[in-house]
Amino acid sequence: xxxxxxxxxxxxxxxxxxxxxxxxxxxxxxxxxxxxxxxxxxxxxxxxxxxxxxxxxxxxxxxxxxxxxxxxxxxxxxxxxxxxxxxxxxxxxxxxxx
Amino acid sequence: xxxxxxxxxxxxxxxxxxxxxxxxxxxxxxxxxxxxxxxxxxxxxxxxxxxxxxxxxxxxxxxxxxxxxxxxxxxxxxxxxxxxxxxxxxxxxxxxxx
Amino acid sequence: xxxxxxxxxxxxxxxxxxxxxxxxxxxxxxxxxxxxxxxxxxxxxxxxxxxxxxxxxxxxxxxxxxxxxxxxxxxxxxxxxxxxxxxxxxxxxxxxxx
Amino acid sequence: xxxxxxxxxxxxxxxxxxxxxxxxxxxxxxxxxxxxxxxxxxxxxxxxxxxxxxxxxxxxxxxxxxxxxxxxxxxxxxxxxxxxxxxxxxxxxxxxxx
Amino acid sequence: xxxxxxxxxxxxxxxxxxxxxxxxxxxxxxxxxxxxxxxxxxxxxxxxxxxxxxxxxxxxxxxxxxxxxxxxxxxxxxxxxxxxxxxxxxxxxxxxxx
Numbered sequence: 001x002x003x004x005x006x007x008x009x010x011x012x013x014x015x016x017x018x019x020x021x022x023x024x025x026x027x028x029x030x031x032x033x034x035x036x037x038x039x040x041x042x043x044x045x046x047x048x049x050x051x052x053x054x055x056x057x058x059x060x061x062x063x064x065x066x067x068x069x070x071x072x073x074x075x076x077x078x079x080x081x082x083x084x085x086x087x088x089x090x091x092x093x094x095x096x097x098x
Numbered sequence: 099x100x101x102x103x104x105x106x107x108x109x110x111x112x113x114x115x116x117x118x119x120x121x122x123x124x125x126x127x128x129x130x131x132x133x134x135x136x137x138x139x140x141x142x143x144x145x146x147x148x149x150x151x152x153x154x155x156x157x158x159x160x161x162x163x164x165x166x167x168x169x170x171x172x173x174x175x176x177x178x179x180x181x182x183x184x185x186x187x188x189x190x191x192x193x194x195x196x
Numbered sequence: 197x198x199x200x201x202x203x204x205x206x207x208x209x210x211x212x213x214x215x216x217x218x219x220x221x222x223x224x225x226x227x228x229x230x231x232x233x234x235x236x237x238x239x240x241x242x243x244x245x246x247x248x249x250x251x252x253x254x255x256x257x258x259x260x261x262x263x264x265x266x267x268x269x270x271x272x273x274x275x276x277x278x279x280x281x282x283x284x285x286x287x288x289x290x291x292x293x294x
Numbered sequence: 295x296x297x298x299x300x301x302x303x304x305x306x307x308x309x310x311x312x313x314x315x316x317x318x319x320x321x322x323x324x325x326x327x328x329x330x331x332x333x334x335x336x337x338x339x340x341x342x343x344x345x346x347x348x349x350x351x352x353x354x355x356x357x358x359x360x361x362x363x364x365x366x367x368x369x370x371x372x373x374x375x376x377x378x379x380x381x382x383x384x385x386x387x388x389x390x391x392x
Numbered sequence: 393x394x395x396x397x398x399x400x401x402x403x404x405x406x407x408x409x410x411x412x413x414x415x416x417x418x419x420x421x422x423x424x425x426x427x428x429x430x431x432x433x434x435x436x437x438x439x440x441x442x443x444x445x446x447x448x449x450x451x452x453x454x455x456x457x458x459x460x461x462x463x464x465x466x467x468x469x470x471x472x473x474x475x476x477x478x479x480x481x482x483x484x485x486x487x488x489x490x
Binding site for chain 4: 001002003031032046047048056058059060061062063064065066069077079080081082083084085086087088092
Binding site: 341356371375 | 399400401402403404405406407408410411416418420430432433434435452453455456463464465466467468
């Protein structure tokens, strides 16, 4: 999985019928130290994530292993909202202290 | 999914029989700010997209989760035409204002 | 799919039994303007492609969706020979004018 | 598979129900000479790995081929703890000599 | 598939039970002209390859399409030992002339 921040959303009325009513989130990938990268993915939301949340995204066929994305032409899913993470014993991010 | 603009098409008469009569679109990948990247993918059209449209493409096995691409040797599909998207509260693209 | 030119082939007698008698083609990836990239893939031929042909390659599990590659340890397949393609209304490549 | 060192972990209470109670590890990818790369992956632990361990990670659908990750929206798994490895006849890493 | 040379091996006693007794090879990726790249993959051996052999590796779900790797958390497999290959009509590599 990749760490990403939800920075926006995509509106599409003409899309595969399997994805009607699905939120399409613009997710900016972050490195493991919490710095934003020049890389993004548009992902379907499976956990009720909102703008600004740091999340985990899963890619490929794994993105279809949720009730919402099963058998859909979707190659990226937000499958977790991050509360916190640490690297080398140091807290990198704490949701509630933002 | 990736954001891409349809910039052309590929003609092929000698191809896997599962893909006969399928439109093969040349899609230039764009970043999440709407700038074109030096990266492209040739994708099968599943939503009736046309030249110049900004679309979403799905890759890998997820590209086969449409009626048109099911069980076909196709690793990229256009599965949505973008109406608009926004990043950090700012509208990046609006189809009808182009 | 990626655009590639077939530039060579690989000979292997000691390989997975599912791939005996399969042609293994060295394919140099091209960008969407037709310029060769410093990137290649070795792919199984599913359409009778020959040296010098510009083709489309499919990767990953999609590479196994042909009669020839089904259930084989093969992650890239040549699934179309390109006749022509255009970008931004300009013809980039025409097979018969080469 | 990639060689990686476990450098941290991610805490998430709001995640896909299939991944409740699963440890999410921050894994920094290493090159084959043992040097850390500026690349990471968040992976589910399937072998009881701990902070500082050098491990192998598997990606994509292969990450779901463990009892713990089966049918889960998980695209990376720690599936081995490395005891040692060698390159060109030289020992690069020995767990018990660290 | 990618061209790679087997440069080493990984020892792991604590790994997914599906991969017990499987050889884990460190494979350095080569370009199509035979030059080593700064890229590697750890792959399961399915063809009896040895140190120094030039081989083909398959990635992703295709890596599980051998008797040895079926349903295993393995995303790379050595599925062919290369005898020779040529590019642009020139022999790049000949196993028996090394």
